[in-house]
Amino acid sequence: MLANEEVTNEGRSDRGNHPVFRRPMKQWMMRITAYADRLLADLDRVDWFESVKLMQRNWIGRSEGAYISFATDAEPGSSGSAMSNANRSGSAIEVFTTRPDTIYGTTAMLLAPEHPLVDELVADEWPADTDPRWTGGAATPREALHAYRAQAAAMTDLQRQTERDKTGVWLGLNCRVPTTGEPVPVFVADYVLIDYGTGAVMSVPGEDQRDWDFSVQFGLPIMRTVQPPPDFDGEAYDGPGLAINSDFLNGLGKDDAIDAICDWLEERSCGRRTVTYKLRDWLFSRQRYWGEPFPIVFDETGLPLAVPEAELPVELPELIDWAPRALDESSEPEPPLGRATEWATATYDLGDGERAYRRELSTMPQWAGSCWYYLRYLDPANDDTLVDPEVERYWMADPDGGVGGVDLYVGGVEHAVLHLLYARFWHKVLYDLGHVSGPEPFGRLYNQGYIQAAAYQDSRGVYVEASEVTERGGKFFWGDAEVTRHFGKMGKSLRNAVTPDDIYSAYGADTLRTYEMFMGPLDQGRPWETHSVIGSHRLLQRVWRSLIDEQTGELTVADVEPDADLERMVHRTIDAVTDAMSDLRFNSAIARITELNNELTRRGGATPRSVADVLVRLLAPLVPHLAEELWSKLGNTTTVVYAPFPLADPAMLAAEVIEVPVQVNGKVRSRITVDAGISPADLEAAAKADDRIAQLTAGADIRRVVTVPGKLVNIVLS
């Protein structure tokens, strides 16, 4: 059992890539749609990437619009049964539209093939002179409908998405546009989705391209009801404009026209304003073994009852064989827990004495636990309650009145509309019940990029083991065979996985951490290069040798003060690393630490103790093991974790003398060394006095001199 979002575009399961069959079943649902508006509104209050917020907004898919009823014609001459005639005459079709202002342009009514009214409405015979395009070549509307449904059902979702030519069949009857009473034909068309809105749409070709395409296909008239701009040369026009051909709406702008028509429809009870969502309720049952069992039992009448709190939790039974039996399209789905025959029946006193009940055999999806684990982490040993309220407030509440939640949540974008939406919903429910102090689970979210790896295919397109491929002269070979390279997610199918264990044993965990953080920006995908890991390993070795004599293992740190240059460099490094770390730019932080250590290597000799101390504390968040060892060697008796991060002294950041480039016409021609606090006038004079600059400007007409204190001088000649 899968939710829609667990099915891939190819119509297979997201996990395991198994074929998926559609089957109607009775299932537990979570009413996440009741929270749709709050899930949408609170996105404005969290510090997340705009792209993820957008994905959630699109997934929730809030649309304002109107339901409108279209009365159907029961053809007096129809030879339908008394029963179906009775139904038909009473049936109105309700549509959902975001553009009720375009109703005067309606030229057809379209129903999804699965729409429940279709069978009631379909006529028994084609009227005389029916357009042959409308019949699908069938002798009667009913036959046309059956054939069309069979054809739609045979198509996979992928085909339905790529096959965009509009198709459909006429049901052999008309309905009436409520504003005009005009008859328009009722079609079944598979581009209308049963899952969205009411499963029926009014076809307005003038303002909707899909309807335009359909109308062209079926020879239906097209009339604009919104005036496009004069230079518009497209087909359907859905932009802003004044209403035309629309009776009392004529001359109104879009919003005013929508208001006016909604008032009109509501006064006559044939329509009403509404809001719909793309978001569906959350299907919460799974026919799997590994999942939390539902604390629900059924009595003999099939009434579901909650297991009393004192009996919680309901735990999974031990099952020897819980693997799903092979299922195909024709087999009856069976939950694995159905095999735990003893467990499946439970005895409880639910108010009228001890009685036997049947347990719910479905389990919860994997998302059930990931919706609240971060709360449980706050107070994991607490057996009485989810989380102690005081503990929860300490960790999760925002003293500045924000939404609170986890301070920084790092994860992949693949959870943008699954875990991250479910957890927000769950948290809001807990918030409403008073169990948590804020409305959002994750105040700040950061999405790290995927690390990709090179994958290689031979001439047949078969993937070969990436670690066995060698590069010669810009080409890649597996044995003697040339192979082609591309980059993809690490994994078995591309045969390009690099396991952390191998890197640990070759270089250690600190090196792996350093390399991963140094590869590039955290939020971007980057290619893994095993041969580059050595660079991070060298850095750590060089740091070690800056502080420790490799031969003796003795500390080589000296109790001397660093000279002014080194002191300034230390503070500039602290400043830069602090900035980079708070922005999660770890690659830059590591680069700056490397520069400081390179300077120590260049100088040779013993490292001043204060510099060694700073170096180790800067490194501690990145390489905890190495830093802890060095910290202890420096004579500290407590862990470096409790040592404060170094603070830069602002007075030490500015150099006394600086080198300033001098440009002539925007090109750097020389550099001058000046006091840091030099005035612009003196800076300009110093630039002009420079030998090379004097040479280049001699006899030329200086039109302008731009001096940027501390940055540069640009002399513009005419």
Add this chain to the structure above:
RNA sequence: GUCGGAGUGGCGGAAUUGGCAGACGCGCUAGAUUAAGGAUCUAGUGCCCGAAAGGGUGUGGGGGUUCAAAUCCCCCCUCCGACACCA
């Protein structure tokens, strides 16, 4: 198709606000050290011309704004990701 992100040396990438493009690392070249190899250390390394000094050119392509553009504006191209007939 729509939305989002990104294009900088041989490679990964740096460049808070327009102000020295290429920090840092990999790789490569040369030297020191070494019995040798590895490791280590030092120097060099965008491209073109030049012995050098120096000059030209250069951040996907084209145009623009500016004394000055990887950075701002307009048009185009390519790659990656998400969604996919949502009425």
